[in-house]
Amino acid sequence: MRHIISILLENEAGALSRVAGLFSARGYNIASLTVAPTEDPTLSRMTLVTSGSEEIVDQIRKQLNKLVDVVKLVDLTDDDRIEREMLLIKVCAEGGERDEIKRLADIFRGRIIDVTDRAYTIELTGDGSKLDAFISVLKSRRILEVVRSGVIGIARGNGACVAETP
């Protein structure tokens, strides 16, 4: 089953490679991984999407928690949560195509963020399936480049995955 795990880790050189190394050394899957510093510059937030049997995901959580750089870990899978991913897609848009592609972008609530006489670059956020759907709608056109950010997620409601203040 697919799991989405949110991790706070020390914002230190090497912390990311510890996580990546753990996955390759133990043969776990990583579907996507995003990481950036938080409002507290000593911490990074990582969102990791993985999959495996319950036993394997249980080991993944325990092994991640065991890393000395991991400050806090929450598995969002069972929570009511919001997931977002960003897509930047560059697609050929010439002549009559231009209006139609713009319409499609509007339908998906995408935004055209760069325009040339031959191409549009469109920005779209949403969950993974929405991005997939948009890409497949554009499949019949000439897609020049696809850039996806990987998933980030947060629990709905008041609960928060934050470091305990000492």
Place this chain on the structure above:
Amino acid sequence: MDRGVTAVELTGAEIFVRCLRDEGVEYLFGYPGGAVLHIYDALYKQEEVKHILVRHEQGATHAADGYARSTGKPGVVLVTSGPGATNAVTGIATAYMDSVPLVVFTGQVMTSLIGDDAFQEVDAIGITRPCVKHNFMVKDVRDLASIMRKAFHVATTGRPGPVVVDIPKDITAHKTAYVFPKDPTLRSYKPVREGDPAAIRQAAALLVSAKRPMVYAGGGIVLGNAAPELTALVRYLGAPCTNTLMGLGGFPATDPLFVGMLGMHGTYEANMAMHDCDVLLAVGARFDDRVTGDLDKFCPNARIIHIDVDPASIQKNVPVEIPIVGEAALVLRDLLAALQATDSAPDKAALAAWWRLIDEWRSRQCLNYDRANIEVIKPQFVLETLYRLTRGDAYVTSDVGQHQMWAAQFYKFDKPRRWINSGGLGTMGFGLPAAIGVQLAHPEATVACVTGEASIQMCIQELSTCKQYDLPIKIINLNNRYMGMVRQWQEFFYQSRYSHSYLEALPDFVKLAESYGHAGLRIDKPQDVEAALREALGRRDRLVFLDFITDQTENVYPMIAAGAGHNEMHLATDRELA
């Protein structure tokens, strides 16, 4: 001046030495080189931290490891950058697999040169990452003391393990004021100590309800100094107790409740009891594949309680009913109290029936061998004699192979921290340097290194270290002219095609020992074994290398082939499946 604080500024190298002193480090095992010369200069100017010069960095890590395993204190290593660091890796991985607390300092090229393929530069942090509990790179001399403090804290708490600290050369020259940090805690690292009381009460209830209870205790008992608590609990339960290879000494081997080691080369009674028990209490053991054999056939009838300080050890290979995360000593103490607090007591009649079954298994005498042989030295006989002559009170280190298994089977350890061997990584070459660390830590004790002619050659250069520091280690070389363990597998599983497992061109070990300044003896008759051991043990002041020419084709029994079940053992007597 006040301990722990200096008003004047010190160099990184001086701070390094002060920190070791303030951590209470007795011995530093190391080998110099360019990147650590400032540190070596600081070491030269003091006498509190004693430096032990090895002959190869692998030896430094194993010696520190032997020191740590036999004392419970962290072993400390200093090596230079590049090849110094890579040579240390085998020893770091060895300690990692057996959860031994080490702090290994690697020199690094100057900060400004990192990443430039500078002379003797390797990415020590990257290379060691998969085989350390944690590692640190020091980027500012003002962080040095706090990083060192954290390194010792992480290495020695929770599930222990090796920690590497990489120190660029320029950091050891920079200056700052020295303060020994009082509090080493990290916000991201808080090992659990106490077990969950509700789970402990549940475990107690399950244990008293057992008709065929079994206790399976591992290295965590030794690492966590929990032998007294384990012994008290097992005696209260009146249950059979087995130890893993790493747990030997965690429960007294001469206690009638002890059924021997379990697993691939465990006793018939231990493995059969595992197979037939109805409640299994696992403590400080990690269900290694050499122990469980085929997981589908593992303890088919048992409800399992598992106590471990590392949550990741629990439910990793085997599903358990009652997981308890915590320090073995504390949880076992609470578990005994919980048992004593319940109204019900262990079922005496059921236990008696269980023991009758176990005694039947015992009567197979699975460790029997050809004792009457007067032609050729049986390796088991050497170890039995060693046990008798040392009254079971020696520190025994070992290398890897058949000799290791025989030592585990025939030397009965009643105390923890006496049996020092590489179980998880199975590192040939471990025994002799480990014995160096043990002998330094216990100068008055008898330290025997049980080895084979192949293993001993992997760190033989450390004989020179033994000479330099006058270490009177007794080397018991069970010389079968074979990589015996490899030969045994080839006999069983490759129709006796002995591909590259025969050792030709062996050195004359007696002369070799003598050339290093030690005494050597070759023994090739069973009648001479005892006298030779007596003579060697009597020489309190000298290392004696005993080269026992043993039976070439002896095999280790019992044996469970990889992937078989506990009730599918090869025994020596019938050479058939039990």
